[in-house]
Amino acid sequence: MEHQAKSIRPFVGSKDFETSRSFYRDLGFEETILTRNLSVFKTGPTAFYLQDAYVKDWIDNTMIFMEVDDVDRYWNELNALQLPAKYETVKLSTVRVEDWGKECFLHDPAGILWHFGQFN
DSSP states (O other): OOOOOSOOOOEEOOSSHHHHHHHHHHTTOEEEEEETTEEEEEETTEEEEEESOOOHHHHHTOEEEEEOSOHHHHHHHHHHHTHHHHSTTOEEOOOEEOSSEEEEEEEOTTOOEEEEEEEO
16 A cells, blocks of 8 residues: 655643643644634644543653654754643653654653653
8 A cells, every 4th residue: 555645733722721732832833723622833834733631541652753853953942842831731852762762751741651752
């Protein structure tokens, strides 16, 4: 089967929809409201849907990997946003070097784990 996909957009949940919407706008994503409980967030060709839906087991097991061009620069920009100070449950890790490249981690307000990585 040959895929000729143009994009892939995961659906992610939120514990507090308004807080998560604010968080992702602060993170630099552009929001388009689709319905009262669904928005799409975009940056360049990358996008995801944020839902006003919370299922603890689902949220606790959601991870998203976003490839960036320079993890060190990206981490510095993330750190400058001071998201953990603004959002109580948000956590930002330092950059880790792995065999395949580098990455840092950011937990969103609901606990979704974002991996921001750069391949060798």
